Amino acid sequence: MFLNGGELDEITAFRRELHRKPELSGEEVETARMVARALGSSQPDEIVTDLGGHGVAAVYHGATHGPTVMIRSELDALPIEELSTSPHRSEITGKGHLCGHDGHTAILMALAKGLSRKRPARGRAILLFQPAEENGAGAAAVLADPKFEPLKPDFVFSLHNFPGLPLGHVALAEGPVNCASRGMRFVLSGKTAHASCPEDGVAPTSAMAHLLSELTALGAGGSLDADFTLVTVTHARLGEPAFGISPGHAEIWATLRTLTDERMGELVRRAEALVHKHSTAGGLTSSISYEDIFHQCSNAPAAVDHLRRALGEERISHDAGPTALPMKASEDFGLFGRVAPSAMFFLGAGEDHPRLHNPDYDFPDALIEVGARAFMRTIRNLLG
Incomplete structure (x- = not known):
């Protein structure tokens, strides 16, 4: 792992702080501020805020010209009351991070720390924190924002945690993955x-x-x-x-x-x-x-190839998810595939873990390290 134990503890604490303060789609004002503030310590070459609403993007330049690789996570929570005895449970009545977007965001914060120590050799790595995923409005708003055009990627990658799969196991397939x-x-x-x-x-x-x-x-x-x-x-x-x-x-x-x-x-x-x-x-x-x-979410073969290579090199168990993919659930990532080859993988949260949108769901912190390794290896393979 490219992070030490203290850094991973810091990112886990950040994830739990996000969990305490969930904000709904289109309302992610404080969440975006927390993300932008935390990104500052990684000294990105550029931080773009208010992207497609409350979206945030951190840009890390390589030394020479090359492709742009974008990794995307989400900022918003759900209008569901959290039922938990956890010390980091939601402090906001009727709202909760019960889909794991706080954990996905923490994974990108881990990437920020790694990129702060070692920039890409070429091209650009962009960490995108998308607003309004849960209502399907965020991706379209981000892509329509004039501030997105200078960030236009050559590849876009994302993940979603997936209760029902073994902890840390990845489901990844070409073609349609979300309805x-x-x-x-x-x-x-x-x-x-x-x-x-x-x-x-x-x-x-x-x-x-x-x-x-x-x-x-x-x-x-x-x-x-x-x-x-x-x-x-x-x-x-x-x-x-x-x-x-x-x-x-x-x-x-x-x-x-x-x-x-x-x-x-x-x-x-x-x-x-x-x-x-x-x-x-x-x-x-x-x-x-x-x-x-x-919109439909479909994984481009070229993007899947890069993820498969990274997962193999990191020795993260993975398969095509024959019983998991495609899934009936929808995901606001499909539109990115109209901009560049894109792919999303599904990271197991545990076979008996509470399901997404359940009132007792919480993101497993052990996945921060696994997801970050997969994405960092992908970035290094493409950008050096």
Whole structure:
């Protein structure tokens, strides 16, 4: 390991301090300040702040011209109450680092220490701390920010910890690794009436009933192949909680999920057609909006090759994750693949570890060293 025990203890303490002070997507003001402040001691050649919101990037120049290698982590936490007796548990009611982004950030802080002692021989190494991963808005905002253009990489790498895999074991594969998904919210509007005379109004009850079943039927899940589609209704509301009113309003939230962006486009068109069909038939008006938009995440073969080499040289156990990849869950990393060859690996958090987004989840500190070694070896192989 390129860090000594004292440095690793310092980074672990930093991770736990982040854990105590979680901030949600788009609200990572103090988290970004803590990261930028901690990066200062590694003396990067440049620190870019307010990138795509509250993103931070640290740039380390090599002595000669060469490629740019970007390693990305995330800053945001979740709107979930942490249930833990840990001394570093969340101090913010209703918010918690229950996905491990604090640990991913700590891994990049370990890289910063290593790069401070030995710059790349050529090119640039960039550590990117992305905001707003959990709602799918951060990557698009970072890439759209004019401050990103001078940072444009030749390779982008990332990781995510993965409960269910043995501690420290890596799953890595070429091609699709995370599904595309988006939250579809639609409103059906009619006209209320007295409950004794529903014929005097226009109720969305029938349309809502049809849509609840027909939307779900559009995507029943199944094998994670190119035709995979899954529609999950997550929320529904009809009218007001009153016995005297025939409803004039309905709202349904559904998550659409596919393996590819192309398949997502088809699913969106079919779902929207159903909404228009039943709203028109019921004499209703409708509106549709989308949130939490995640693009497919696919690992480029060239980027995977570099990670495989680094894992082998560091003697970190790894395989193609035949039971883990691709996964149904989404990840806001896919858009980086449109900028440069990119790849994400999945780092085992323990077979019996609490799952991601569970209220008792906590990032295993032992993974800081493993993840940092894998990325540092990748950087050295590409940049010297």
